[in-house]
Amino acid sequence: MKTSSTFSILFWVDFSRVKNNQASLYARITVNGKRAVISLKRKILISGWDVHKNRAKGTSQKSRILNSYLDETYNHLFQCYRDLKAENKLITAQAVKARFLRVDDAHRSVTDIIAYHNEDMRGKLKWGTQKNYFTTQKYVSKFLLKTYKSSDMYLSELDYDFIIKFEKFLRSYVPEDHQQRMGNNTVMKHIARFRKLINLSLKLGWIQRDPFINFESKYNKTERGFLRLDELQAIEEKSFATTRLQLVKDLI
Structure with a gap:
């Protein structure tokens, strides 16, 4: 049975903590009477805030810029609410806040699953196996920096193209301690370990689709x-x- 929820957004100034005639701005999200507060990392002169319109007073450039930012924030928060609703997620004020701040499961990243795996497997895996995972994770980091000019990516961004590019990177990479490229089976083992991290992400509900679904590992018999x-x-x-x-x- 579907249930409707009440949702509102309010911008307000904390007049209880005024310093140099300035106060901090906040957004208050309310869902079914439950609230969550987000600091907007902005300050305003207490004389410049319209408590009735919940916006900056006047038409100065500074006021227009701040009000434009508040409008964008309002739209972003409302979109977060709509996205959660479209995904049939439980809608709470905290859930909207987490989506807005990008700290919910929809914004989990590659480094998040690596950190989770390393912590979860501590004491469960033999040191040799752990070391192999650390090596694979090192190659993932190098790949991200070289290919995407980034130290991290959202798990939701990973797709088949990412996997193929990672395989190509491994095959062409020359390790620093010797001049020989990796053999096929070594490449496949690194990909297999990364695949286990992705499978863990799926089990945790951090991603909804498997980027490896069309990928086939091919080992050479030796x-x-x-x-x-x-x-x-x-x-x-x-x-x-x-x-x-x-x-x-x-x-x-």
Whole structure:
């Protein structure tokens, strides 16, 4: 059964905290009698506020700019309310405020799911697995900076094109500690780990569609052979400048 809700927006000045004859501006959202307040990060002279119109007095440039900002804020808040209604979400004053401030699930980002995963998996995953996730996350960050000139993106912005571009980035990326590009299976493993982060986002309800839905992972079959005695001897006598390779040698 659908229920209607009452919704109102009011701009007001907090006259209880006046400093240098100025007071802060706020927006008050009311849904079904429940309120939420948003600081507009603006101040106004107490003599310049019209308490009846809830707008700045006069027609000076400063007043017109402030009133224009208030009109834009009103429209934005009302659109947030309409969007929540269209999405069949529970509409509360706090929900409208969260949507306006972009802190609700609709505005969760890539770094949000990475942070959530790292915290949730702490103590659950072995260090080696955690380290692999950290490496994948590092490549995601590098990819965002190079391709989108941004340190983050909303999860809702991710699509099939994003996944394809990420795969291409991984295949062309040359790691800093050596000059060899990643092999196909290494690329697929990084994508698989990122895919798990996206699946977690879906389970949490942070996104509504899966950007991986049309993506197919393709691994190359590999058969590991055994080293000959002379090959083992050559490795034993070899000294590597790279710490990572030297460690691998010591494990053989």
